[in-house]
Amino acid sequence: MSNEMPKGATLAKNRDGLINEADLEKIKLQNEKSREVIEQNNLLKKQDDAEAMLHNSKILNALSRSLVKFFFSKAGFIVCVIAYISFNVCLHYRFGDEANFYIGLVDKIGLFVIIFILGKFLKDNISLLMEIFKK
Structure with a gap:
């Protein structure tokens, strides 16, 4: 720290010199503006987070729907059974x-992958649903 005074500053001779109403009003106004800017930035961040969660949930729902359709469709089931049989042979x-x-x-790895994929999407969808109900 240096003992240099800022440019344009004057020394206060007494306590009244430190309490200048005009300077205090300026500081209060700056503080109010700063709070407003901070609150506005926080609101924008919250809005961006909400939009990102909505976008992520849409992607997650579409992906989980397509994976569930593939795993539980007739064609997907037939392809998996044929691939499993040919692999065993x-x-x-x-x-x-x-x-x-x-x-x-291979059975254990395949079962783990299926359960992991379906369980992950189910868990994510449930957690997103809980976040929606919290808000």
């Missing part, structure tokens, strides 16, 4: 008796 042809380990591994 290829593993048995390639590895013989050792294929049981790999088939079990």
Whole structure:
């Protein structure tokens, strides 16, 4: 810190010199303007957050709807069953008796992926729904 005075400043001789009504009014006005600007910025941020949540929920709903339709449609089910059967046949042809380990591994990974994808979208949709009810 330096002991230099700002340009245009004067030394106050007493307490009354420190309390200048015009300066206090200026400071109060600046504080009010600053509060208004801060409140306006906060409102804009909240509005942007709400719009982003709405946009994300729309994307999430569309994606989860398409994934659920794929997993539970006849064509998706048939494609998954045919791919699973052909994969099992290829593993048995390639590895013989050792294929049981790999088939079990593929079963667990596939089940994990299906549950993870569907569960993630279900959890996200429920949390978004709860956020909507909070507001």
